Amino acid sequence: MTSNAINVCLLGKTGTGKSATGNSVLGWNAFESGPSTTSMTSEVTAQTTEVGGRKITIVDGPGVGDTRFTHEENIQAAIKNLEQTMSACPGGYDALLLMFRYGTRYTEEDRTVLGALKTLLGADFVRKHAILVVTCGDILAQEMAAEGKGSTLSSQFSTWLAEQTGPLAELLKEIEGRVVLFNNIAKDDSVLNAQRDDLFKALDCLGNRGLRYTQGDFLASAMSRQRALVETRRDKLNAEIKVKLNTISAELTKTMTKSQSSINDVSSQIASIKKIQDRVETVRKDVDKEDAGTGALKTIQDMVSAQKKTLENSIQGLKSLLEQKKRHEKEQEEMKKAQAEMLRKQEEMKRQAELKRQEEVRKAEELRRQQEAESKRREAEAQQRELELKKKLAEEEEKRKKLEAEAAARRAAEAAAAAQEAHLQMIRMHQQAIMRSMFR
Numbered sequence: 242m243t244s245n246a247i248n249v250c251l252l253g254k255t256g257t258g259k260s261a262t263g264n265s266v267l268g269w270n271a272f273e274s275g276p277s278t279t280s281m282t283s284e285v286t287a288q289t290t291e292v293g294g295r296k297i298t299i300v301d302g303p304g305v306g307d308t309r310f311t312h313e314e315n316i317q318a319a320i321k322n323l324e325q326t327m328s329a330c331p332g333g334y335d336a337l338l339l340m341f342r343y344g345t346r347y348t349e350e351d352r353t354v355l356g357a358l359k360t361l362l363g364a365d366f367v368r369k370h371a372i373l374v375v376t377c378g379d380i381l382a383q384e385m386a387a388e389g390k391g392s393t394l395s396s397q398f399s400t401w402l403a404e405q406t407g408p409l410a411e412l413l414k415e416i417e418g419r420v421v422l423f424n425n426i427a428k429d430d431s432v433l434n435a436q437r438d439d440l441f442k443a444l445d446c447l448g449n450r451g452l453r454y455t456q457g458d459f460l461a462s463a464m465s466r467q468r469a470l471v472e473t474r475r476d477k478l479n480a481e482i483k484v485k486l487n488t489i490s491a492e493l494t495k496t497m498t499k500s501q502s503s504i505n506d507v508s509s510q511i512a513s514i515k516k517i518q519d520r521v522e523t524v525r526k527d528v529d530k531e532d533a534g535t536g537a538l539k540t541i542q543d544m545v546s547a548q549k550k551t552l553e554n555s556i557q558g559l560k561s562l563l564e565q566k567k568r569h570e571k572e573q574e575e576m577k578k579a580q581a582e583m584l585r586k587q588e589e590m591k592r593q594a595e596l597k598r599q600e601e602v603r604k605a606e607e608l609r610r611q612q613e614a615e616s617k618r619r620e621a622e623a624q625q626r627e628l629e630l631k632k633k634l635a636e637e638e639e640k641r642k643k644l645e646a647e648a649a650a651r652r653a654a655e656a657a658a659a660a661q662e663a664h665l666q667m668i669r670m671h672q673q674a675i676m677r678s679m680f681r
């Protein structure tokens with residue numbers, strides 16, 4: 242024993258004899274104990290008494306494990322009970338006394354309840370901190386007497402323990418032999434002292450190992466308690482979240498099957514899905530809040546995450562579609578621009594060609610005019626020349642006529658001369674004839 246002060250608490254179903262055992266250990270009616278439910282301890286109470294030179298504090302409370310911890314309220318009640326139990330003895334416990342009533346069956350359900358207690362108090366609280374108190378030792382003694390067995394109660398109890406199979410045998414193994422038998426109806430001080438000593442021995446066994454169930458141990462399993470609480474809400478929450486996610490899924494499908502022909506279509510689709518995403522995010526936050534970091538709702542969280550991922554993928558897909566559309570639009574715009582530029586160039590080329598043509602026409606016209614002027618000039622020159630020629634011809638004609646006239650005049654003169662001569666000749670011949678005629 243490391244200290245004279247001993248703190249223990251009593252854990253077990255109602256009617257297992259917790260309060261009676263507390264009274265037996267303390268040696269007075271510290272706790273209300275009785276057969277009917279009216280005497281059921283409803284509050285956690287601590288009583289301290291000095292017994293055999295030791296200050297013993299026993300904390301009694303309502304039964305933990307009367308019902309299976311399948312419902313939230315049961316777990317909440319058990320947690321509240323245990324929290325009160327821990328507060329009642331801030332220094333922690335030298336042992337947690339697990340109560341079992343001799344003559345009753347330790348069933349599978351008891352094992353389940355013990356499993357749940359491990360969840361609430363820590364997985365190894367039985368191995369490290371528990372002592373099994375088997376009450377109704379008087380009944381075992383009666384059975385012995387009835388069967389006429391001569392051995393001691395303690396050896397008979399050991400035999401009984403050794404005979405156990407199933408869930409109780411498992412518990413006995415786990416608790417490493419820290420089992421004490423209590424007869425709470427015993428009046429004999431020697432019996433009361435002996436069983437109290439047995440309890441002290443078991444306590445010393447734990448005390449020597451320096452093991453105490455402290456607030457720290459209790460806090461260490463806070464998350465586990467929280468998880469147990471959350472787990473009771475899991476199925477309901479799972480159904481609720483499934484409904485929500487199904488609705489969201491249907492909305493997503495509806496949104497995704499809408500037209501995606503324009504950029505606006507796709508943008509509004511993205512906006513719609515973002516709104517859905519916000520709702521999933523709210524669901525996710527709610528689930529996370531419910532889970533409170535216990536991991537109890539992991540399957541639901543996974544379900545929500547999967548939905549989130551689907552939405553993210555949808556948005557991703559739509560974003561790339563949007564990019565593609567924007568690219569396409571830009572390309573078309575560029576193509577239009579290029580076409581416009583080409584047209585502009587063509588127009589410019591046409592305009593240049595037209596200017597060139599006009600210039601050529603102008604030049605041709607000028608040339609034509611020049612040529613016309615030239616030809617007129619030449620014509621004028623030719624006319625001039627013709628005139629001159631005519632003049633010359635006229636002059637020459639005149640000259641010729643003059644010459645002709647002169648020639649004619651000369652010829653006439655010559656003719657006249659000749660005629661004169663001839664006349665003269667004739668005259669002479671005539672004269673001669675006359676003469677000859679005269680002279681003949």
Ligand SMILES: Nc1nc2c(ncn2[C@@H]2O[C@H](COP(=O)(O)OP(=O)(O)O)[C@@H](O)[C@H]2O)c(=O)[nH]1
Pocket residue numbers: 253254255256257258259260261262273274275276277280281282304376377378379380423424425426
């Ligand atoms: N015969 C017999 N009855 C007991 C023993 N311990 C408790 N009881 C009775 O069992 C009933 C329930 O006991 P109680 O201490 O109120 O149990 P609790 O609900 O676990 O606190 C009472 O009627 C007690 O008298 C015992 O060792 N032997």
Ligand SMILES: [Mg+2]
Pocket residue numbers: 259260261273274280281282301302
């Ligand atoms: Mg009680």
